Amino acid sequence: MKKAIALVLLFTMALVSVMAGGSNEQAATSADDDTIYIACGAPFTGDDAQYGIFFRNALDMKAEEINAAGGINGKKIQIDYFDDKGTPKEASNIAQLVTSDPKYIAEIGSYNSTCVLAGAPIYQEAGMVQMAPTAGHPDITKANTYLFRLQNSNEVEYTWLADVAVNKLGEKKIAIIHLENDSGIVLSQILNDTIPQLGGEVVMTESYIQGQVTDFSAILSKIKQADPDLVICVTSYNDMGTMLQQAKSYDFGDMKWVSSGMIYTDDFLALAGDAAEGVYSMTIFFADNPDERIQNFTTKYREKYGENPNYFVTNAYESLAMIEQALKEGATDRESLYQNLLKIREWDGETGYATFDENRMVNRDMTVIVVKDGKWIVAPENNN
Amino acid sequence: MPRNTMNHTINNIRPASVLIEVGKRKKPMEFFAQQLVNGIALGSVYALSAIGYSLVYAVLELINFTHGTMYMVGAYLFLIFVSMCSMPYWLSFILAVLLTGTLGYCIEKFTLRPIRKKKLPNFMMLICTMGVSILIQNIMLLFLGSQTRLYPTLFDGRNVAIFGANISYIQIFVVIMAIILMLLMTVFIKKSKAGMAMRATAQNSDAAELMGINVDRVVGLTFFAGAALATISGIFSCMIFRSINLSSGVVIGNKTFAATVLGGIGELKGAVLGGILIGIIETFTAGYISSNLRDIAAFIVLIIVLIVRPRGLLGKPVQKKV
Numbered sequence: 036m037k038k039a040i041a042l043v044l045l046f047t048m049a050l051v052s053v054m055a056g057g058s059n060e061q062a063a064t065s066a067d068d069d070t071i072y073i074a075c076g077a078p079f080t081g082d083d084a085q086y087g088i089f090f091r092n093a094l095d096m097k098a099e100e101i102n103a104a105g106g107i108n109g110k111k112i113q114i115d116y117f118d119d120k121g122t123p124k125e126a127s128n129i130a131q132l133v134t135s136d137p138k139y140i141a142e143i144g145s146y147n148s149t150c151v152l153a154g155a156p157i158y159q160e161a162g163m164v165q166m167a168p169t170a171g172h173p174d175i176t177k178a179n180t181y182l183f184r185l186q187n188s189n190e191v192e193y194t195w196l197a198d199v200a201v202n203k204l205g206e207k208k209i210a211i212i213h214l215e216n217d218s219g220i221v222l223s224q225i226l227n228d229t230i231p232q233l234g235g236e237v238v239m240t241e242s243y244i245q246g247q248v249t250d251f252s253a254i255l256s257k258i259k260q261a262d263p264d265l266v267i268c269v270t271s272y273n274d275m276g277t278m279l280q281q282a283k284s285y286d287f288g289d290m291k292w293v294s295s296g297m298i299y300t301d302d303f304l305a306l307a308g309d310a311a312e313g314v315y316s317m318t319i320f321f322a323d324n325p326d327e328r329i330q331n332f333t334t335k336y337r338e339k340y341g342e343n344p345n346y347f348v349t350n351a352y353e354s355l356a357m358i359e360q361a362l363k364e365g366a367t368d369r370e371s372l373y374q375n376l377l378k379i380r381e382w383d384g385e386t387g388y389a390t391f392d393e394n395r396m397v398n399r400d401m402t403v404i405v406v407k408d409g410k411w412i413v414a415p416e417n418n419n
Numbered sequence: 420m421p422r423n424t425m426n427h428t429i430n431n432i433r434p435a436s437v438l439i440e441v442g443k444r445k446k447p448m449e450f451f452a453q454q455l456v457n458g459i460a461l462g463s464v465y466a467l468s469a470i471g472y473s474l475v476y477a478v479l480e481l482i483n484f485t486h487g488t489m490y491m492v493g494a495y496l497f498l499i500f501v502s503m504c505s506m507p508y509w510l511s512f513i514l515a516v517l518l519t520g521t522l523g524y525c526i527e528k529f530t531l532r533p534i535r536k537k538k539l540p541n542f543m544m545l546i547c548t549m550g551v552s553i554l555i556q557n558i559m560l561l562f563l564g565s566q567t568r569l570y571p572t573l574f575d576g577r578n579v580a581i582f583g584a585n586i587s588y589i590q591i592f593v594v595i596m597a598i599i600l601m602l603l604m605t606v607f608i609k610k611s612k613a614g615m616a617m618r619a620t621a622q623n624s625d626a627a628e629l630m631g632i633n634v635d636r637v638v639g640l641t642f643f644a645g646a647a648l649a650t651i652s653g654i655f656s657c658m659i660f661r662s663i664n665l666s667s668g669v670v671i672g673n674k675t676f677a678a679t680v681l682g683g684i685g686e687l688k689g690a691v692l693g694g695i696l697i698g699i700i701e702t703f704t705a706g707y708i709s710s711n712l713r714d715i716a717a718f719i720v721l722i723i724v725l726i727v728r729p730r731g732l733l734g735k736p737v738q739k740k741v
Contacts, residue, residue, distance in 0.1 A: 249662065260446060273566070273567030
């Protein structure tokens, strides 16, 4: 008797799973008719949640605009969000999930290189477009030939950073602080190679593991001992803000702080407070740029979310805008979307002008900015 | 860029040979003193947290995973009272400590006590504390968001140079407060009636109950004290670090565990010693080797001590309760 019941149960289970599979596919094809699905994998919880939220804000805004204007060839856009918590493990799980679901035509994310690299081989195998809005590691486009980057590669950015430090700001004795992760290691190599070539001297290089350190006193004491004229500190804005606040009790005099575009957010100003004064950063998108289109975008975003857009917002926004254009030009599946995106070599988006090379890498101009009276302004040294 | 004159003179008198050795051998004594001060300041907040942790372990033989969460919740409450309700620091401090203490008491009363009453194995309580701390963290995430916030402090960045080391007033303040609290805690445990009840319960809760001690009340009080100490540690360390986010408690939870085990779990003096040692080991590793290795070094020392002396530095030989 028991055996019989077990058999019946087993049979039912098999039947149900077959039916479920079938109906899933059916749902996908029927939904295909009027909706285009795009996945976005980014951190929405955990330490890096704010970056995922920037992505979501931007993508929601753009999707609403597209749908309000009648969609793409009559089809609506729908963005599904997946939380990768900023960890590569989750990012590769999401990649498996997204690529195996035929309804998704493309993926946007994740926000950092480590997570992008974790998903890259999976998207490559599935032949699915992966837009990397803000990842900077030089190798991400090699890891997946279906990947498009909207952020200058670290090589471009950090060579430029070295030039800013030595030539524009005119300081020779330089200390480097970076995170011990994929892009941090590249940063340290590039800066240590480039700065001596430009006539500067690297007096200290120190790295730490993100999330392990809230007490920066040991690092600050090391800076004090090395006595540089300028510190290049490339880390997340929350660590940078914390470090600057702690640095107040070390009497660093007129030593300069320079960081990457990571810290160009309003949250950084709130966190670092008075200690942010005089800190340099650089960005491909400056919200207070007098350019009319950028002003329109900034106003639009501010009205919706009550804060200034930053490059996390603009790059995610442009990622979707590029997909929109590729779809409008007739892309219907993953492969044709890829082919159409490859044709985009010049992009004059709402948030700035960009070019793409044959390796799907963007090249964008950068601006040196500085905090003055609690606000970001274009640094006077920008034109040096 | 005009450089200040002080810097100029230092630059000028520095011999060329020293310049080459920059970052290695310049002012070794000052550097040592600076890192020692940093280590002691960091260690004293670990020690405060470790006392609370150790106390709970002594009474219940429970690894309390809510400890790090209490640290974070308490520190956030202080921030909320100060910056959103504009209350004075002393009042916010007292409120935060009392509220978090009460939360600790409630956690024990509503989640752990039923398990204890059913005489279920101890690891059930351990898993229960994990669950509770995940729950609390996610509720906090819902209301407060994940961003790092600027933390209020005292003596904003002011410092004094002693032997070439920059010691900030807040570091001095925290170390002094930590010493006072540790002394008070010792007196409380050794001299007061409640403290004696705690020690009795720690030794043998059944016997304590037979002697007319209300064990439930003692355990509740212990949780209150544990959470209160975690809060104090949280507020002080965030005042030094100048920032707070929801994962602040996780790191400190691990360090507190390491400190407690290093010093000898269940021993208050051990907790203090362990905390300070972990703090100093961390800053010295970061200062002399690399910040990458600071956590590894702290845990390597812990492992070595456990191999050589399994009961911890000041721990008493283990007598398994049957």
